[in-house]
Each structure stands twice: as structure tokens, then as C-alpha cells.
Amino acid sequence: MRHQPDRAAPRYAPTPTPDLAGLWVGKESGQTHTLLLRADGTGTLCWESMGKYSAMPLTISGDKMIGLTDATLKRNADGSFAQCSWGVCMELKRTEDIPAACRAWLKQ
Template sequence: MKKFPALALLSLILGGCATSPTTPRHAPTPTPDLAGLWVGKASAQTHTLLVRPDGTGTVCWESMGKYSAMPLTISGDKMIGLTDATLKRNADGSFAQCSWGVCMEMKRTMDVPAACRAWLKR
């Protein structure tokens, strides 16, 4: 008999979770001043970013000869992509993305690796 109330409570809790609306973890912050293509290098890895004015974008990177890409979101002072990096704006208009105590300086570019072009369409 004790199993029934516990099972009913568990069903109620899980049922509430299943019907909850899903929302993005981080809402994008419009960043028209950062819109465009950016490149940065840390160690032997180069990241090429496309940032859209609405705060969304794509990051493309090369590692051991293989290119990969994933979406990114700028939310306040965070850049969420490969990691939740802190975005630090520089006086010259460039920025750095910092995570785990390491900052990657990002500079504007028009030179996009051929392997990234399909992913970095505006």
C-alpha cells in the first residue's frame, strides 16, 4: 500500500517536468557592434566566428586537420559555444573570449578557411 502514494507522487513530479516548456539556457543579447567575421588562435587551434547582429552565430574550428562547427550565443557578457566564455571588449573594438583562465583575442577578418565557409554563411 505504501508504494501507491510514492508512485503517484513520482508520476505527478515527472508529469510536471514533461509538460514544462523548454527554453534556451541563454537568451541572445543583440550585439550589432560585434556583427561580422572574427578569428582568434589559442595554442595550435584557430577559431573563426560569425556573429550576427541579434547575438547568435557560429564558431568553426580546426583540430588535428579536421574542421567542426557549432552554434554560439552571446548573452550579456558571456559567449556560449564550445564553453561558457566571458566576453571582454577591448578599446580598439576587438574582443577576447576567456575561459578556464585563458583568453583568446579575436580580431575582425575576411579570410575564412575554405572548410568553414559552408558553416559561416550569413
């Protein structure tokens, strides 16, 4: 397991998002992404790629989700949301199922 350096998130002021607080999961390009979002607009992303888990902080600032990239946050009518960057959107849904390798990083 490795933790990615904090690259982009601190440059942006978080926007409180209490409606998105909690755990989320999405899949894109064969990777599973598990997010912990806090009511204050900060969070942590944990993902698996080729059997290795990594994590990094993220920030929601306005309609952006900032981590390694600036993704656009799109809210869906059913309460879920999508993060979109480079023309690809990953749909995220609420979850309570956290991969064991992510639990240490995704503490609420």
C-alpha cells in the first residue's frame, strides 16, 4: 500500500457539502474507487490498480472535485453523483462496503 503525495487539494478552499458526506464507490477503466467525503468538503480517495492500493486527499470546491486532476462534479437526480474529467464520467454511489486495504485511510 502506498499513499500518494498531497498534490492539488490544498490549493483550493473546500466547499461544505453535507449532502455528500459519507462513503462512495465507483468503477472506471478496471479500477474501483472508494471515497470518503466529509461534510466540510474534504475527503480521501482510495483506489486499486493491478493489485496495489493507493490513497490521496481530495477537496470539493464549488463544482470541482480536486485530487490529482480537477474533475467536474455532476449531481444526479437520485442523489448519486459523477466525477468527470478528460471526457469520461465515473458514476459514484453510496456504499458501506470498504475494501480492507482502504479502511485505514477512509476513517470518518
